[in-house]
Amino acid sequence: MSEEYVVEARNLSHVYSNNVVALRNVNLHIRRGEFVAIIGHNGSGKTTLAKHINGLLKPTSGEIIVHGMDTRKHTVAEIARKVGYVFQNPDHQICMKTVQEELAFGPRNLGYPEEEVRKRVDEMLKLFNLEKYRDAHPFLLSKADRLRIALCSVLTMRPETLLVDEPTTGQDMRQSYEVMEILKAFNMEGKTVIFITHNMRLVAEYAERCIIMNNGEVLLDGPTVEVFSNFEALSKAKLKPPQVTILSSRLGLKNPSVLRIDDFIALLRSL
Amino acid sequence: MPEKVIVVNSYWWKYATSKDWVLKNINLEISDGEFVLITGPTGAGKTTLCLSMAGLIPHHYNGYMKGNIYLFGKDTSQMQSHEIAKTVGIVFQDPESQFLTMSVEDEIAFALENLALPREEIRERIYEAASLVKVEDLLERAPYELSGGQKQRVAIASALAMKPKVLIMDEPTGQLDPIGKEEVFFVLERLKKQGITVVLVEHILEEVARFAERLVLMKDGEVVYDGDVRDFLKDVVKAKSAGIPTPQVTEVWYHLREIFGGFDEPPITLEECEQMLKQVLQVKKIE
Numbered sequence: 398m399s400e401e402y403v404v405e406a407r408n409l410s411h412v413y414s415n416n417v418v419a420l421r422n423v424n425l426h427i428r429r430g431e432f433v434a435i436i437g438h439n440g441s442g443k444t445t446l447a448k449h450i451n452g453l454l455k456p457t458s459g460e461i462i463v464h465g466m467d468t469r470k471h472t473v474a475e476i477a478r479k480v481g482y483v484f485q486n487p488d489h490q491i492c493m494k495t496v497q498e499e500l501a502f503g504p505r506n507l508g509y510p511e512e513e514v515r516k517r518v519d520e521m522l523k524l525f526n527l528e529k530y531r532d533a534h535p536f537l538l539s540k541a542d543r544l545r546i547a548l549c550s551v552l553t554m555r556p557e558t559l560l561v562d563e564p565t566t567g568q569d570m571r572q573s574y575e576v577m578e579i580l581k582a583f584n585m586e587g588k589t590v591i592f593i594t595h596n597m598r599l600v601a602e603y604a605e606r607c608i609i610m611n612n613g614e615v616l617l618d619g620p621t622v623e624v625f626s627n628f629e630a631l632s633k634a635k636l637k638p639p640q641v642t643i644l645s646s647r648l649g650l651k652n653p654s655v656l657r658i659d660d661f662i663a664l665l666r667s668l
Numbered sequence: 669m670p671e672k673v674i675v676v677n678s679y680w681w682k683y684a685t686s687k688d689w690v691l692k693n694i695n696l697e698i699s700d701g702e703f704v705l706i707t708g709p710t711g712a713g714k715t716t717l718c719l720s721m722a723g724l725i726p727h728h729y730n731g732y733m734k735g736n737i738y739l740f741g742k743d744t745s746q747m748q749s750h751e752i753a754k755t756v757g758i759v760f761q762d763p764e765s766q767f768l769t770m771s772v773e774d775e776i777a778f779a780l781e782n783l784a785l786p787r788e789e790i791r792e793r794i795y796e797a798a799s800l801v802k803v804e805d806l807l808e809r810a811p812y813e814l815s816g817g818q819k820q821r822v823a824i825a826s827a828l829a830m831k832p833k834v835l836i837m838d839e840p841t842g843q844l845d846p847i848g849k850e851e852v853f854f855v856l857e858r859l860k861k862q863g864i865t866v867v868l869v870e871h872i873l874e875e876v877a878r879f880a881e882r883l884v885l886m887k888d889g890e891v892v893y894d895g896d897v898r899d900f901l902k903d904v905v906k907a908k909s910a911g912i913p914t915p916q917v918t919e920v921w922y923h924l925r926e927i928f929g930g931f932d933e934p935p936i937t938l939e940e941c942e943q944m945l946k947q948v949l950q951v952k953k954i955e
Contacts, residue, residue, distance in 0.1 A: 439816055439845040537685070541710045567761070567842060569709040569871050570913040595845050598916075635847050640874065640916035640938055648945055658916055662923045668952055 408459035434604035452476035481556030487547035601656035626653035679735035708886035709911035723752035757827030797829035817848025917941035
């Protein structure tokens with residue numbers, strides 16, 4: 398039973414050393430193959446939760462089991478073989494002098510032969526259209542490109558679960574959708590995607606399930622369409638659903654609400 | 669005729685490290701009291717244009733320049749940095765990148781002290797700028813311990829305290845959470861009411877379209893549209909193909925018009941769109 402879950406948090410709490418309670422009694426199960434969005438304003442506990450999923454932080458009480466590993470009993474390195482984590486700020490993880498080396502860093506550390514490492518790097522450079530930057534210094538590229546490089550350098554490790562903290566910050570629309578399409582393709586392979594975002598449109602269009610964090614607690618957890626129909630919970634967490642969701646609800650057009658613009662237009666056509 | 673605050677005249681710029689021109693033949697005039705929205709995909713040259721209009725280019729960057737930028741008729745390349753700083757304020761996407769001191773008060777005072785203004789005047793200006801963006805209760809706090817929205821408001825206050833003739837903001841909400849974004853939109857509302865000349869760079873129009881009358885679209889280093897915001901939004905297909913996410917309400921209008929006819933002007937706010945939809949529903953009910 399438990400092996401189909403990639404994340405199992407039971408009464409998970411985390412109190413930082415300055416006594417700030419960042420997570421309170423979080424209970425959460427994420428199954429293999431899910432596409433989950435974690436939303437909430439800054440300070441709601443999203444990133445602290447993410448850092449428990451990759452083992453960077455350990456619970457101060459309760460427990461979290463990730464791919465069958467109790468994070469208190471396993472090293473970050475062991476968890477990293479299963480869970481790829483992309484930092485919110487790409488500069489917090491980029492550490493090599495060329496894009497190629499950056500992408501090779503992860504698989505090389507996992508001990509893959511050089512030939513395999515090169516194959517994976519080439520694949521990613523092509524997929525993300527970064528071939529032209531192969532020998533460039535990552536820090537000389539734009540923030541949007543650095544973020545994509547950070548994402549690539551995690552994907553070259555071929556994780557089972559991908560955990561991405563704000564994958565589209567600083568990206569324009571086209572780039573945001575590009576990144577989301579890559580997460581989607583990864584998810585289509587039966588792998589798990591967990592992403593943190595402030596972009597409600599992307600949540601509505603990509604995530605099957607949505608978790609609202611508020612004040613260190615899980616305020617609401619369910620299918621995105623249900624979560625986005627719960628205006629009370631959204632406003633408590635100071636979140637705004639997409640405009641079409643608000644419109645369909647205000648006009649009483651559909652319940653639960655419409656998430657995507659295409660669905661809204663289809664609804665108009667059916668009037 | 670309102671006075672021209674900024675005139676960009678056949679302006680080209682290339683960084684010392686860049687292969688191609690980053691800005692190509694830009695012509696742009698910004699009048700006193702205007703609220704101009706600059707948008708475009710990443711890499712279009714928006715930030716470079718901001719740095720140029722704020723005089724940071726060419727004074728603090730190496731590169732090649734053609735053409736001129738005038739602030740109230742003076743060529744920025746001939747002006748001194750402190751002179752430019754009194755005319756143009758600039759706020760960046762990442763507020764932390766401009767913080768230098770350990771308290772909000774010192775932060776807002778920093779540039780004023782550099783201008784060697786009298787103590788009393790510095791104090792007055794700090795209070796005025798702080799209350800405009802509502803950070804007057806945070807003056808004693810350290811900038812780094814504030815929330816994202818608070819940090820960005822402090823950055824805006826630091827710029828406003830210089831009493832610039834124009835405030836340039838380069839994606840000021842790009843890194844903020846929904847609450848922080850709301851806080852900055854509130855400040856934009858106030859700046860607009862005060863009639864301060866604002867140049868705002870944003871690539872998501874949904875929340876900011878209502879502030880601006882004029883929109884400038886950049887692509888590959890060029891200005892490809894300069895005109896009325898609603899006129900721009902009318903051409904949803906073109907906007908989308910330029911990589912600009914049009915507000916969902918505009919997209920709804922586009923299809924509404926196609927299905928039911930009428931409605932010549934696109935809505936910009938949720939409320940405007942709601943009214944349109946109500947009209948349609950009303951007619952449907954009567955039928």
